[in-house]
Amino acid sequence: xxxxxxxxxxxxxxxxxxxxxxxxxxxxxxxxxxxxxxxxxxxxxxxxxxxxxxxxxxxxxxxxxxxxxxxxxxxxxxxxxxxxxxxxxxxxxxxxxxxxxxxxxxxxxxxxxxxxxxxxxxxxxxxxxxxxxxxxxxxxxxxxxxxxxxxxxxxxxxxxxxxxxxxxxxxxxxxxxxxxxxxxxxxxxxxxxxxxxxxxxxxxxxxxxxxxxxxxxxxxxxxxxxxxxxxxxxxxxxxxxxxxxxxxxxxxxxxxxxxxxxxxxxxxxxxxxxxxxxxxxxxxxxxxxxxxxxxxxxxxxxxxxxxxxxxxxxxxxxxxxxxxxxxxxxxxxxxxxxxxxxxxxxxxxxxxxxxxxxxxxxxxxxxxxxxxxxxxxxxxxxxxxxxxxxxxxxxxxxxxxxxxxxxxxxxxxxxxxxxxxxxxxxxxxxxxxxxxxxxxxxxxxxxxxxxxxxxxxxxxxxxxxxxxxxxxxxxxxxxxxxxxxxxxxxxxxxxxxxxxxxxxxxxxxxxxxxxxxxxxxxxxxxxxxxxxxxxxxxxxxxxxxxxxxxxxxxxxxxxxxxxxxxxxxxxxxxxxxxxxxxxxxxxxxxxxxxxxxxxx
Numbered sequence: 001x002x003x004x005x006x007x008x009x010x011x012x013x014x015x016x017x018x019x020x021x022x023x024x025x026x027x028x029x030x031x032x033x034x035x036x037x038x039x040x041x042x043x044x045x046x047x048x049x050x051x052x053x054x055x056x057x058x059x060x061x062x063x064x065x066x067x068x069x070x071x072x073x074x075x076x077x078x079x080x081x082x083x084x085x086x087x088x089x090x091x092x093x094x095x096x097x098x099x100x101x102x103x104x105x106x107x108x109x110x111x112x113x114x115x116x117x118x119x120x121x122x123x124x125x126x127x128x129x130x131x132x133x134x135x136x137x138x139x140x141x142x143x144x145x146x147x148x149x150x151x152x153x154x155x156x157x158x159x160x161x162x163x164x165x166x167x168x169x170x171x172x173x174x175x176x177x178x179x180x181x182x183x184x185x186x187x188x189x190x191x192x193x194x195x196x197x198x199x200x201x202x203x204x205x206x207x208x209x210x211x212x213x214x215x216x217x218x219x220x221x222x223x224x225x226x227x228x229x230x231x232x233x234x235x236x237x238x239x240x241x242x243x244x245x246x247x248x249x250x251x252x253x254x255x256x257x258x259x260x261x262x263x264x265x266x267x268x269x270x271x272x273x274x275x276x277x278x279x280x281x282x283x284x285x286x287x288x289x290x291x292x293x294x295x296x297x298x299x300x301x302x303x304x305x306x307x308x309x310x311x312x313x314x315x316x317x318x319x320x321x322x323x324x325x326x327x328x329x330x331x332x333x334x335x336x337x338x339x340x341x342x343x344x345x346x347x348x349x350x351x352x353x354x355x356x357x358x359x360x361x362x363x364x365x366x367x368x369x370x371x372x373x374x375x376x377x378x379x380x381x382x383x384x385x386x387x388x389x390x391x392x393x394x395x396x397x398x399x400x401x402x403x404x405x406x407x408x409x410x411x412x413x414x415x416x417x418x419x420x421x422x423x424x425x426x427x428x429x430x431x432x433x434x435x436x437x438x439x440x441x442x443x444x445x446x447x448x449x450x451x452x453x454x455x456x457x458x459x460x461x462x463x464x465x466x467x468x469x470x471x472x473x474x475x476x477x478x479x480x481x482x483x484x485x486x487x488x489x490x491x492x493x494x495x496x497x498x499x500x501x502x503x504x505x506x507x508x509x510x511x512x513x514x515x516x517x518x519x520x521x522x523x524x525x526x527x528x529x530x531x532x533x534x535x536x537x538x539x540x541x542x543x544x545x546x547x548x549x550x551x552x553x554x555x556x557x558x559x560x561x562x563x564x565x566x567x568x569x570x571x572x573x574x575x576x577x578x579x580x581x582x583x584x585x586x587x588x589x590x591x592x593x594x595x596x597x598x599x600x
Contacts, residue, residue: 002279003227003228003233003234003235003236003279004235004236004279004280004281005220005223005224005227005235005236005237005238005277005279005280005281006235006236006237006238006280006281006282006283006288007220007237007238007240007274007280007281007282007283008054008056008237008238008239008240008282008283008284008285008288009053009054009055009056009240009267009270010055010056010057010058010092010138010161010204010239010240010241010242010285011036011039011055011056011057011058011242011243011244011249012058012094012138012241012242012243012244013032013036013057013058013059013060013064013243013244013245014032014059014060014063014064014094014098014140014243014244014245014368015029015032015033015063015064015068015069016029016060016063016064016068016098016366016368017029017368017378017381018367018368018369018370018371018372018376018377018378018381019371019376019377019378020378021378021380021381022380024072029068029072031245032244032245033072033073033076035244035245035246035247035249035250036073036076036244036245037073037075037076038249038250038266039055039244039249039267040055040076040079040080040083042249042266042267042268043055043083043087043089043267044083045268046268046271047087051271051272051275051282052282053271053275053282054083054087054088054089054090054282054283054284055083055087055089055090055284056089056090056091056092056284056285056286057080057089057090057091057092057244058091058092058093058094058138059094060094060095060096060097060098060099060140060366061094061095061096061097061115061116061119061123061124061125062096062097062098062115062123062362062363063097063098063366064098065077065123065128066119066121066122066123077128080128080129081128081129084129084130085130088284088287089284090284090285090286090287091125091129091132092135092136092137092138092161092285092286093113093116093117093125093135093136093137093138093157094116094137094138094139094140095112095113095116095139095140096111096112096113096114096115096116096119096123096124096362097112097362097363097365097366098140098366098367098368099112099140099362099365099366099367100140100141100143100315100365100366100367100370101139101140101143101144101148102143102144102145102148102303102304102305102312103143103365104365105332105420105421106147106151106421106422106423106425106426107358107421107423108358108361108362108365108421109148109151110151110154110155110423111358111362112362112365113137113151113152113155113157114155117135117155117156133290134156134157134158134159134286135156135157135158135159135286136157136158136159136160136161136200136202136285136286136289137152137157137159137160137161138160138161138204138241139160139162140367141305141306141307141367141372142162142163142169142170142171142304142305142306143303143304143305143367144160144162144171144172144300144303144304145303145304146192146195146300146301147195147426148160148199149190149191149192149195149197149198149199150195150196150197150425150426151425151426152199153197153199154424154425157199158199158200159187159199159200159201159202159286159289160190160199160200160201160202161201161202161203161204161239161241161285162201162203162204162304163203163204163205163206163241163306164179164184164203164204164205165205165206165208165209165306166209166212167206167208167209168306168307169206169208169306169307170306171304171305171306172300172304175300175301175302175304176298176299176300179203179298181226182230182234182236182295183203183295183296184203185203185223185236185237185238186234186235186236186237186292186294186295187200187201187202187288187289187292187293187294187295188200188201188202188203188294188295188296188297188298189201189294189296189297189298190297190298190299190300191297191298191299192299192300192301193299198297200289200294201298202237202239202285202288202289203239204239204240204241204285205238205239205240205241206240206241206242207240207241207242207246207248210263214261214263215261215262215263215273216240216262216263216270216273216274217262217273217274217277219238220238220274220277220280221277223236223238224277224279235292237283237285237288237292239285240270248266249266249267250266250267251264251265251266251267251268251269252264252266306372307372314372315367315370315372318370318371318377320377320382321370321371324364324369324370324385324386324389327364327389327390327392327393328361328364328365328389328392330393330396331357331360331361331389331392331393331395331396332361332396332421334357334393334396334397334399334400335354335357335358335396335399335400335421336417336418336419336420336421337400337403337415337417338350338354338396338399338400338403339354339417340415340417340418340481341400341403341404341415342403347402349402350399350402350403353395353396353398353399353402354395354396354399356391356395357391357392357393357395357396357399360388360389360391360392360395361392363388364385364388364389364392368381369381369382369384369385369388370385410487410488410490411485411486411487411488412439412485412486412488413483413484413485413486414437414476414478414483414484414486415478415481415482415483415484416430416432416433416478416479416480416481416482416483417430417481418430418481419431429480430480430481431480432477432478432479432480433477433478434475434476434477434478434594434595435475435476435595436473436474436475436592436595436597436599437472437473437474437475437476438464438471438472438473439471439472440469440470440471440472441463441470441471441472445470445488446488446490446491448490448491448492448493449488449489449490449491449492450488450489450492450493450494450495451472451474451486451487451488451489451494452486452487452488452489453476453484453485453486454484454485454486458489458492458494458495459474459476459494459495460474460475460494460495460496460497460498460564460565460593461473461474461494461565462474462494462563462564462565462566463563464561464563464566464568473563473565473566473592474565475565475592475593475594475595494564494565496564497564497565497593499511499593499594500562500564500565500567500593501562501563501564501565501566501567501591501592501593502562502567503560503561503562503567503568503569504560505517505557505560505569506518506519508567508568508569508589508590508591509591510567510591510592510593510594510595511593511594512528512529512595512596513526513527513528513591513596513598514526514527515527515589515591515598517555517569520553520554520555521554521555521556521557521571521573522536522537522553522554522555523536523537523538523539524536524537526538526598528596540552541573541585541587543583545577546577546578548578550575550577550583551575552573552574552575552585553575554573555571555572555573555585555587556571556572556573557569557570557571558570558571558572558586564593565592565593566590566591566592566593567590567591568588568589568590568591568599569588569589569590570586570587570588571586571587571588571589572584572585572586573585573586573587587600588600
């Protein structure tokens with residue numbers, strides 16, 4: 001049988017944007033409604049003309065299919081249901097919460113994916129579009145991490161599609177050796193060492209990749225030439241994927257190019273550009289992989305995400321994202337600590353608080369609360385995200401407070417806990433730990449005191465002052481899941497640490513580490529157990545402004561603190577931008593006795 005080239009179009013739908021608001025107009029999701037209606041109308045008209053093109057769609061469930069679309073555009077849901085039923089359109093998974101999916105815990109992931117298929121609100125793919133033989137996931141922002149091989153399989157998802165693109169909207173092309181020609185347009189088996197489960201991965205391409213070929217016809221014809229030149233020609237699938245709200249699908253009214261350049265003609269122009277090719281067939285990606293086995297196995301070891309650069313760089317670079325993430329992590333930790341205190345015997349009111357915090361976390365984890373674009377973020381969206389973070393933390397904190405109770409005056413407790421949320425697929429176990437404890441002191445705390453452990457022994461400690469703030473420092477060891485109780489003893493002097501940290505303006509040293517500085521405060525040596533790890537000049541403070549790099553060349557020691565248990569240097573550095581704008585740097589470098597770490 002003569003090999004064919006198959007063509008599929010996939011439309012990525014999400015009515016909840018990081019840069020547009022929550023109004024049914026062009027400043028909100030009105031643009032989505034307008035363009036998706038255009039796509040549906042175009043597909044219907046092409047089908048009526050005898051061109052059997054099909055659509056492949058993925059939507060997040062909570063914001064779009066469950067909240068916005070039933071209220072503002074139920075006709076779109078009805079049209080999708082009709083096309084799935086009558087024209088063979090394909091529905092694919094994204095995630096229930098539009099999630100930053102490779103940053104979910106296993107339990108959060110399980111909820112986000114299982115609710116995509118079925119949920120109590122009836123917005124799952126099975127609820128709206130009926131049973132399917134299987135599911136392909138097109139993750140939001142092309143996010144993937146290796147443990148997903150196990151987690152997706154458990155949810156009944158056996159295939160994934162990621163960009164193999166030449167654009168910044170890329171998924172994995174930079175993380176593996178270049179694929180052969182046939183492999184770029186066929187299913188592959190996605191693997192990872194140590195994980196038994198595998199998934200089928202189907203490479204896809206962005207509409208922007210058309211720029212390499214000028215028109216879709218030229219791209220397909222180039223594929224055909226290479227296909228027929230093979231010793232053993234095989235079928236190929238070109239899967240083109242783009243946001244369903246992109247004006248590209250509508251087309252552009254450019255008189256100079258109209259009729260000459262089909263790429264500007266939207267979906268209709270693309271289809272008409274290739275519909276007469278006798279070797280081309282329209283299909284959908286999951287339908288294609290059912291009849292075309294994977295050519296070979298590949299392994300992706302990194303976290304993938306599209307955007308500026310590969311991976312998560314464009315997601316982690318925004319300061320607002322760090323603030324949201326800190327609150328999310330705080331809520332997670334409070335839940336883990338609450339479950340450590342109560343075990344399996346959790347009272348119903350406490351469980352309700354934990355459930356509320358969990359639901360808020362799922363909402364927080366929408367990618368549109370973090371926003372790849374920098375610095376463009378919708379202020380309404382940021383406020384919603386901050387409110388959800390506050391809700392998640394408050395509910396988890398109430399649950400923790402009810403579990404922990406109120407300590408007696410002058411006492412406090414610390415406990416070790418399992419650092420993860422175990423599921424049937426991913427298990428976490430408590431481990432022994434040794435760490436530096438840093439506790440802020442209230443203003444009412446006495447000037448002189450010592451810390452007594454549960455056996456009545458005074459333990460070495462120190463108080464670190466930063467302006468008007470005071471912080472209690474001590475080191476302790478915990479067995480797995482151990483709880484320890486402490487008492488503050490007013491008027492006592494902490495016992496001296498047997499191995500105090502040495503501090504001079506040019507050197508910091510404890511049992512493990514020795515850090516040396518030159519007369520200008522620049523780090524010249526870092527020795528660990530006597531071995532040199534820095535020949536000098538590896539630690540710099542600088543910024544780029546107006547295309548020029550400015551580096552702090554000289555540091556002045558503003559304070560040396562020798563606290564016995566800890567020692568630290570505080571330094572200041574100055575530089576001046578072109579135009580005379582001053583910048584001041586401050587840094588604090590601390591060593592703690594008994595700990596092989598640098599606290600910076």
